[in-house]
Amino acid sequence: MIEPVRIGVLGCASIAWRRMLPAMSEVPEIEVIAVASRDLSKAESFAARFDCAAVPGYERLLEREDVDAVYLPLPAGLRADWVRRALDAGKHVFGEKPLTTSARAAAELVELAREKRLLLRENFMFLHHGQHAAVRELVRDGKIGELRSFTAVFGIPPREPGDIRYQPELGGGALLDVGVYPLRAAQFFLPGELAVLGAALREDSGVDVAGSVLLGAERGVTAQLGFGFEHHYRNTYELWGSSGRITLDRVFTPPAEMAPVIRIETGGGVEEIPLPPDDQFRNSATAFALDVSSGADIDAPGAAGAVHSGEDTVRLAALVDSVRRTAQTTA
Ligand SMILES: NC(=O)c1ccc[n+]([C@@H]2O[C@H](COP(=O)([O-])OP(=O)(O)OC[C@H]3O[C@@H](n4cnc5c(N)ncnc54)[C@H](OP(=O)(O)O)[C@@H]3O)[C@@H](O)[C@H]2O)c1
Incomplete structure (x- = not known):
């Protein structure tokens, strides 16, 4: 029996409350350890429902030694900074899509994860259906x-x-x-x-x-x-x-x-x-946990198959950049 991956959540997001944490709670390969919020009372209501610790502030969660990986559903513009901090703290990262707002940031983060031999997965859930x-x-x-x-x-x-x-x-x-x-x-x-x-x-x-x-x-x-x-x-x-x-x-x-x-x-x-x-929330959470447990490479198919690799994160971000550069914008 493999030990479950101990996950901490950065931010009491609606998607975490409605979908991702209920799905994670049913995945035996995952144990939700703690939820962090800028507002402790929000974290406490998540903690009561999902039977985990409430943490005031994201930094405090990253300091916890009982957290192997973080789920990161923060607003897109804040995500890159917190992905970097999580990787620097030695945590694997399961980040909501899009992982960053630029291809440059995506490439830097994927490279950082490679260097640190940590798993960084952008959660394109639909690919798991x-x-x-x-x-x-x-x-x-x-x-x-x-x-x-x-x-x-x-x-x-x-x-x-x-x-x-x-x-x-x-x-x-x-x-x-x-x-x-x-x-x-x-x-x-x-x-x-x-x-x-x-x-x-x-x-x-x-x-x-x-x-x-x-x-x-x-x-x-x-x-x-x-x-x-x-x-x-x-x-x-x-x-x-x-x-x-x-x-x-x-x-x-x-x-x-x-x-x-x-x-x-x-x-x-x-x-x-x-x-x-099919349950894409459950499938994507399970795939992440299995890939963390098996030490899957960010770019190679893991135990559950890397349907969206680090390279895919960079390719998608580059395509988004290209859309912005090409687009005619009207008010
Ligand atoms: N994969 C999917 O199917 C899927 C579906 C829906 C959404 N998403 C993604 O998940 C992300 C969150 O979406 P959501 O609808 O759940 O958003 P949301 O409810 O607004 O949650 C965002 C969270 O970010 C934290 N936060 C930190 N700084 C903030 C700031 N300055 N302003 C507002 N919030 C801040 C807040 O947590 P605290 O207050 O607790 O700190 C907040 O609860 C989005 O980027 C979206 O792309 C993915």
Whole structure:
């Protein structure tokens, strides 16, 4: 029996309360040891629910010797600094996406983790749901002929006015919050390195609130992506080939109890392939813990398979930088 990985949480984030800590509590390979907050009373309410210690301030949590790894759901603009501090304190890091707001910071942190032989994983949860591997297999098997293009969107309705996503100094904006999902999905499905052929961002009060991106891949394959904070809730993708197309809904936020259905349309008609439900929160937390326990390399597949390696973190951050450089921005 392997000893569970002892995890400390930096920040009493909503995602930790609603999803990640309930999932971690059910993973035998994980023990949640402590939760830190800038506000001790918040930490105490988390500690009461998840049966762990409440810690005032993030530094104090990093000083604890009984913490092997930290889960880091801080606002995107603060994450790089705390990832660095956690690595310097000798902790493995499980950081929410996007890990940083620039490719340079991503590359520095991944290099630091390599030097210190610590695991640093950016939590692209959706990659841990079985539905995407099933779709990729169908495409590889030629189910829709030659892949011509990929379309993906992630849009959510407006958040509360004070939300971290509207604050430029905290790394707010739709590109970093929701846009990274279709970008990462394009990297998952399309061949070779991706080039940004065009991009548009709409800004409001200092942050981008909506955007579209056109990407080019090998063999003339393209991707058209859309994202934003002022939309009807939707996250979906389509792969369009020479002899058919595959569509899938709830691609980034499938509830654990939902049985996904892959829809394939060809000249022969419509086929629907039902898949079993899958729990991406639980899967991603388990994968992180198994990879820490087995001493997995940041760049190599670990016990649970590194579906998103250190190199992938840097590639994604570089693509985000490239979208920003290319984008026409309107108010
Ligand atoms: N992987 C996924 O599926 C997924 C889903 C949702 C969100 N996320 C990511 O998780 C992150 C957190 O999202 P959320 O919706 O959970 O946000 P949130 O509830 O606002 O949580 C952010 C936390 O950061 C801490 N914090 C530190 N300095 C802060 C500051 N100056 N202002 C505000 N908060 C500060 C706060 O903890 P204390 O007050 O306790 O210190 C706060 O609870 C986002 O970056 C998002 O990208 C990922």
